[in-house]
Amino acid sequence: MRFIITSTTDENGANDEAPMTDELFKAYMKYNEDLHRAGVLVASEGLLPGPAVRVVASRGKRMVVDGPFAESKELVGGFYVIDVDSLEEAKAWAVRCPVGMASANVLTIRRLTGADDIPQRYLELAKSIAPEWTATLTQR
Numbered sequence: 001m002r003f004i005i006t007s008t009t010d011e012n013g014a015n016d017e018a019p020m021t022d023e024l025f026k027a028y029m030k031y032n033e034d035l036h037r038a039g040v041l042v043a044s045e046g047l048l049p050g051p052a053v054r055v056v057a058s059r060g061k062r063m064v065v066d067g068p069f070a071e072s073k074e075l076v077g078g079f080y081v082i083d084v085d086s087l088e089e090a091k092a093w094a095v096r097c098p099v100g101m102a103s104a105n106v107l108t109i110r111r112l113t114g115a116d117d118i119p120q121r122y123l124e125l126a127k128s129i130a131p132e133w134t135a136t137l138t139q140r
Contacts, residue, residue, distance in 0.1 A: 002042060002112040003079040003090040005097075007104035020101070029100035035082060035093065046078035049103075077103025087111065 035041035054065050084090050087109070094107045115123060115138040127134045 001085065001087075001090075002081060002083045003087070003109050004112055005082065005090065005094050006108045006110075007077040007097075007101075008106045008108065009077070009103055010105040024098065024100040027100070031096060031098055034096070035080065040079040040084050040089075040093065040132065042083050044078070044080045046074055067112045074134065078099065081112070 032041070032044055035044070050115075055062050056065050082090060082093060084093065090109050094109055097104070097107060099105075118126070118137075123134070123138075126137075
């Protein structure tokens with residue numbers, strides 16, 4: 001099962017960004033390395049603050065609007081995509097994540113869609129339209 005762990009600031013006020021230290025940076029790099037060596041890390045990236053764009057659906061079309069962050073509590077600081085056997089294992093990895101960057105004070109874990117989550121008729125339709133992409137979905 002694949003899960004995404006997103007990091008955000010604490011909406012209850014603990015948002016003071018501590019300066020990055022060598023020790024904090026090393027702790028995050030060790031965590032990344034541990035995930036990689038365990039064979040569970042699919043992707044991990046930080047998201048830079050600053051200009052961003054929100055694209056919304058309205059009246060059947062996509063359009064660019066101001067945003068995306070109306071308030072700092074909505075800022076996503078980064079993410080991990082991991083492939084583990086259960087939500088319990090995903091939680092165990094999240095608990096090991098270092099502490100110290102305000103943009104990563106809150107971690108949210110959500111399961112990503114897998115081939116088993118798609119009704120068979122839609123999976124077959126997807127295979128007929130996007131065979132290469134569907135092959136990557138069904139290999140997980």
